[in-house]
Amino acid sequence: MPTDHVPRWPIALFVSLWLFVIFVSVFDGYLAVRYRHELHKTERNPLGRLLIELNDGQVWLLLAAKFIGTVAAAACILLLYGRSRRLGLTIATVVAGFQLCLFLFLLLT
Amino acid sequence: MPARSDVPGQCQWLTRLLAAAVVSLTAVLFFVGLLGIVFLPAEARRIFNAHCVSVTQCIDLGARRPLLALSWSMERTGNTGWKHHLSLQPSDGRSPGQELQLENLSPMSLAKAALVDHVFIGDWCGAIYSLDLQQAELSPQPFAEHNDGSVAALAASADGEWVLSQGTDFLHGFQRSDSQERWQLYDVAHNCFVIRPDALRVIIANRRKEIVEIDLATGRTLRTLARTEHSLLNMALDAEGNKLALVGADGCIQLLDSHTGKTLWSWRPRRQQIAAGRIAAFSPSGKFLVTAAEEGSESLTLWNTATGQQLKKLQGHTSMIIGAAFDERGMLRSWGSDGTIRAWDLNTGLTTRVATITVPPSAG
Numbered sequence: 105m106p107t108d109h110v111p112r113w114p115i116a117l118f119v120s121l122w123l124f125v126i127f128v129s130v131f132d133g134y135l136a137v138r139y140r141h142e143l144h145k146t147e148r149n150p151l152g153r154l155l156i157e158l159n160d161g162q163v164w165l166l167l168a169a170k171f172i173g174t175v176a177a178a179a180c181i182l183l184l185y186g187r188s189r190r191l192g193l194t195i196a197t198v199v200a201g202f203q204l205c206l207f208l209f210l211l212l213t
Numbered sequence: 214m215p216a217r218s219d220v221p222g223q224c225q226w227l228t229r230l231l232a233a234a235v236v237s238l239t240a241v242l243f244f245v246g247l248l249g250i251v252f253l254p255a256e257a258r259r260i261f262n263a264h265c266v267s268v269t270q271c272i273d274l275g276a277r278r279p280l281l282a283l284s285w286s287m288e289r290t291g292n293t294g295w296k297h298h299l300s301l302q303p304s305d306g307r308s309p310g311q312e313l314q315l316e317n318l319s320p321m322s323l324a325k326a327a328l329v330d331h332v333f334i335g336d337w338c339g340a341i342y343s344l345d346l347q348q349a350e351l352s353p354q355p356f357a358e359h360n361d362g363s364v365a366a367l368a369a370s371a372d373g374e375w376v377l378s379q380g381t382d383f384l385h386g387f388q389r390s391d392s393q394e395r396w397q398l399y400d401v402a403h404n405c406f407v408i409r410p411d412a413l414r415v416i417i418a419n420r421r422k423e424i425v426e427i428d429l430a431t432g433r434t435l436r437t438l439a440r441t442e443h444s445l446l447n448m449a450l451d452a453e454g455n456k457l458a459l460v461g462a463d464g465c466i467q468l469l470d471s472h473t474g475k476t477l478w479s480w481r482p483r484r485q486q487i488a489a490g491r492i493a494a495f496s497p498s499g500k501f502l503v504t505a506a507e508e509g510s511e512s513l514t515l516w517n518t519a520t521g522q523q524l525k526k527l528q529g530h531t532s533m534i535i536g537a538a539f540d541e542r543g544m545l546r547s548w549g550s551d552g553t554i555r556a557w558d559l560n561t562g563l564t565t566r567v568a569t570i571t572v573p574p575s576a577g
Contacts, residue, residue, distance in 0.1 A: 123240060127244050130241060130248060131248065134252060171241065174237075174241050175234060175238050176237075178240060178241065182233035182236060
């Protein structure tokens with residue numbers, strides 16, 4: 105009796121990429137806390153700099169934005185994957201690629 | 214009735230959105246917790262500490278004598294600015310240190326004098342004091358003064374007759390016997406001067422990237438030893454005055470024969486062309502050199518001076534290391550902006566003793 109064989113690796117790949125995206129984002133947030141005293145000088149993202157300025161040089165507003173942004177982005181990727189697996193996997197791969205670049209940048213600089 | 218038929222679809226969409234948000238939030242919190250378990254205990258200690266304390270210099274006063282530590286502290290909240298502290302720290306690191314109460318003095322730099330328990334203190338205002346630590350009631354004696362800013366670096370010759378002091382613009386040479394300034398040099402790179410232990414000479418690095426030997430008594434240039442590609446951050450001479458270590462702003466470590474200026478070996482960082490720190494200190498035998506590690510300003514590298522081989526990485530500080538020195542018995546100590554002075558076991562590469570400088574609330 106023939107059965108529909110659904111390969112599991114795309115699901116595992118998607119979950120891994122999705123978790124990696126979240127991990128890098130949380131690690132970035134940790135570094136923001138760790139180097140909070142000098143972040144107003146070292147932050148390169150203009151939006152990040154603006155949030156630090158709005159918070160009188162503190163990083164908590166930036167962290168809140170990072171947190172909400174991470175949850176929102178992760179939820180969007182999940183929703184996309186629910187609607188179309190191929191599209192969701194593609195978007196997750198692209199975002200994970202960006203996050204990998206960010207991760208390497210954070211580690212090497 | 215299209216509106217009624219859309220209701221289940223909207224509900225389903227909302228449920229999916231909520232489910233995705235909850236799953237995402239859970240994943241984010243999971244990683245926050247994971248990183249928290251690893252990193253946050255140390256961070257929490259740092260955050261809830263009322264003062265941030267940084268040890269900037271430490272002098273070993275001799276066998277079975279305490280260490281003299283120079284530090285500054287700043288309240289984490291509030292606008293009181295930084296305060297300078299001088300304290301005696303037991304060399305075993307087991308008991309708390311004792312802060313020296315020196316009225317109206319903001320010490321910036323220290324140098325060991327020739328006499329036992331005597332030190333020179335460079336002040337924020339450009340004054341230099343001598344202090345006898347054996348006195349029951351400490352009273353710093355004014356020794357000399359210069360008018361180009363604070364005393365950023367201070368050194369005394371082995372016989373105690375000459376004191377060098379670096380201000381914002383000049384390196385000043387003072388004679389101990391009459392406290393008179395004998396000479397001043399304009400273009401000496403910050404912290405880049407060492408007094409030869411074997412002759413009345415000083416080796417300096419100037420801002421033209423030259424290593425120059427000058428006469429200690431007159432400040433006259435005697436000869437140019439070498440030239441460097443980049444500006445220097447620090448230099449150190451071994452106890453016998455034979456080897457000169459240079460730390461470049463590009464992170465390059467160079468060892469020269471201090472008599473001929475010949476390069477014995479040099480090393481360049483692979484990853485980034487910037488120095489992790491300005492540390493350079495020789496062991497008493499001259500066999501080892503310690504510098505900031507390429508990996509970051511929180512660790513040190515121990516070098517074999519004969520071969521230029523890296524022997525050990527010393528990791529343990531939780532913030533930037535500001536200085537390191539070997540005592541006469543070969544014990545390496547390092548200090549830095551985590552407010553600690555660490556003693557190292559060079560065989561294992563581990564910290565053997567840690568003295569943490571604490572600031573009482575009233576002194577903060």
